[in-house]
Amino acid sequence: MPLAALCAALLAAGAARAETTLTVYTALEADQLKAYQAGFEAEHPDVKIRWVRDSTGIVTAKLLAEKAAPQADVVMGVAASSLLLLDKEGMLLPYAPKGVDKLAPRYVDSANPPAWVGMDVWGATICFNTVEAAKLGIKKPESWRDLLKPEYKGRIVMPNPASSGTGYFDVSAWLQTFGEKDGWAYMDKLHDNIAQYTHSGSKPCKQAAAGEFPVGIAFEYRGAKLKNEGAPIDLVFPREGLGWDVEATAVMKGSKNLEAARKLADWSASKQANELYEKNFAIVAYPGVAKPNAHIPANYEQLLVKQDLKWAAANRERILAEWTRRYDGKSEPKK
Numbered sequence: 001m002p003l004a005a006l007c008a009a010l011l012a013a014g015a016a017r018a019e020t021t022l023t024v025y026t027a028l029e030a031d032q033l034k035a036y037q038a039g040f041e042a043e044h045p046d047v048k049i050r051w052v053r054d055s056t057g058i059v060t061a062k063l064l065a066e067k068a069a070p071q072a073d074v075v076m077g078v079a080a081s082s083l084l085l086l087d088k089e090g091m092l093l094p095y096a097p098k099g100v101d102k103l104a105p106r107y108v109d110s111a112n113p114p115a116w117v118g119m120d121v122w123g124a125t126i127c128f129n130t131v132e133a134a135k136l137g138i139k140k141p142e143s144w145r146d147l148l149k150p151e152y153k154g155r156i157v158m159p160n161p162a163s164s165g166t167g168y169f170d171v172s173a174w175l176q177t178f179g180e181k182d183g184w185a186y187m188d189k190l191h192d193n194i195a196q197y198t199h200s201g202s203k204p205c206k207q208a209a210a211g212e213f214p215v216g217i218a219f220e221y222r223g224a225k226l227k228n229e230g231a232p233i234d235l236v237f238p239r240e241g242l243g244w245d246v247e248a249t250a251v252m253k254g255s256k257n258l259e260a261a262r263k264l265a266d267w268s269a270s271k272q273a274n275e276l277y278e279k280n281f282a283i284v285a286y287p288g289v290a291k292p293n294a295h296i297p298a299n300y301e302q303l304l305v306k307q308d309l310k311w312a313a314a315n316r317e318r319i320l321a322e323w324t325r326r327y328d329g330k331s332e333p334k335k
Contacts, residue, residue, distance in 0.1 A: 020047045020260040025063060027056040027165060028077035028247070029202060029222070032280055036076075039276050040267045047260045055200055056082060056165030057320075063252075067091055073255040074264050076119075079165040080109075080246040081172070083116040084313035092116065093253040095262060097269035107246050107285040116250040117269050121283035123244035123304055124170055126236035127205035127216040127223045136214060144174070144186070144238045147215070152193045157204040158217035159197065160331050162320050165245055166201025166219045171323060172312040173243025173305045188326070197331040209233050221280050224295040235295055241305035245312075246285075247277075 028036070030053065037049050052072065054062070060082040063072065067089060075083065075092075086092050087109075096113040107118030126147075128140050138151045147156060159167030175183035195213055198204055204216030205223045209231035223235045249268040255261045267273050274286035282296045292298060 020257050021050050022047055022073045022257055022260050022264060023050050023052060023071060024074045024076050024264065025052045025059050025072040026075070026077040027054065027059050027079070029280075032077075035276055035279070036273070039273060040264060043267060043272075044260075044263050047263060049264070055163045057161070057163040057168065058199075060085065063091065064089065070252050070254045072252050073257045073261045074249065074251055076249045076264065076268060077247045078250075079168070080116055080118060080248045081168070081309045081312040081316065082165070083109075083248055083250050084310060085316060086250070087115040088313070091253055093251045093255070093258075095251045095265055097249075097262075097265045099266075099271075100269050102271075102287075103269060103285040104287055107248075109248075116248040117265065118246040118248045118285040119268060119273070120247050120277040120281035120285065121244055121301075121304070122166070122219045122221055122247060122281060123283075123300070124166070124173070124238070124242040125205075125218060125220040125223045126238065127208040127218050127226070127233045128236050129208045129211055129214045129231075129233050131232040132211045132214040138214060140234060141215070141236055142239060144240050146238075147193060148186070148189045149193075152215060154193065154195045155213055156190070156193050156215040156217065157196050157198055157207050157213045158194060159201045159204060160199055160328075161323055162328075163199040164201040167197070168316070168320075169243035169245045169307065169312070170217060171243075171319060172315075173241070173307055175319065176308060176311065177241055177305050184322070184326075187323075191327050191330070194327075194330055197327065199332060199334065205233070220282060220296055220300070224282075224293055225280075227295050237297060237300075237303055242303050244304045244307055245309065 056079050092115040094113040094115050108114050109116045161167035161171045202222040205218035207213050208216030209226040227233050251261045271286050274284045274289045277284045278289050282300045284290050
């Protein structure tokens with residue numbers, strides 16, 4: 001083999017060996033992963049992402065179970081309330097990504113350096129199938145309390161908070177907004193009208209869009225996307241306020257690919273990444289990037305309740321145990 005060809009072959013082999021595979025645990029929607037991965041790998045072709053995806057509660061439980069021997073390098077697109085729990089367990093490696101100072105402080109961990117950095121906000125909405133509702137003669141709800149009316153009995157689906165981040169921020173927001181006693185009393189009455197608790201936060205809106213149930217408690221991104229695709233649904237933003245959480249990124253302590261993990265954290269906080277998040281969410285961490293969405297109110301951020309994410313994280317185990325004791329009988333079977 002000529003010397004030049006030999007050198008090229010050795011360089012190619014070295015490049016192949018230098019490629020890093022980054023294991024990233026995520027609760028991002030499956031239809032978001034491809035664009036985010038392509039955006040990151042275009043800037044860092046030496047790093048390849050291997051996603052491990054599931055609903056928020058399942059990802060959180062998996063990470064906690066692996067505490068003694070972490071398998072993930074990075075957690076990306078997981079609720080900040082879950083990351084606060086992991087941080088309390090000493091599982092996150094604090095890191096200030098490049099440009100983190102440009103992000104809205106409200107959506108970044110207050111510690112210095114931060115244990116997690118926000119990407120976007122996702123919040124509650126009710127997906128209401130206008131066609132099915134007209135057949136059944138039921139009116140569009142305007143508030144959370146409207147869902148307690150007898151006409152909705154057996155016609156509402158919502159996410160199980162033990163597996164879904166959307167379900168958990170609904171429950172924690174009701175407890176914080178109504179107070180614990182009245183919050184549980186509200187959920188007792190709502191439970192009477194629930195047909196099923198799903199394990200996915202987006203599934204209730206998909207079911208409403210398909211006409212399986214007229215009312216699905218879900219989140220705004222999925223509802224707006226389905227409505228934009230022609231689904232016969234209206235999005236309802238209850239007047240008492242909307243539960244919400246922050247999808248965030250964190251580096252796992254014990255990562256064997258720390259340099260690559262920090263590259264992904266840097267990219268996740270960048271304006272370029274936030275421009276991709278904006279295609280899915282009404283609120284992103286980088287100010288000035290979000291654009292109006294025809295199906296989401298311009299004042300959406302003002303509709304969010306005063307959600308204390310630290311309280312939601314600290315009380316998660318207690319709340320889920322109580323919720324499961326009271327309501328789990330209507331949960332869809334686990335896979």
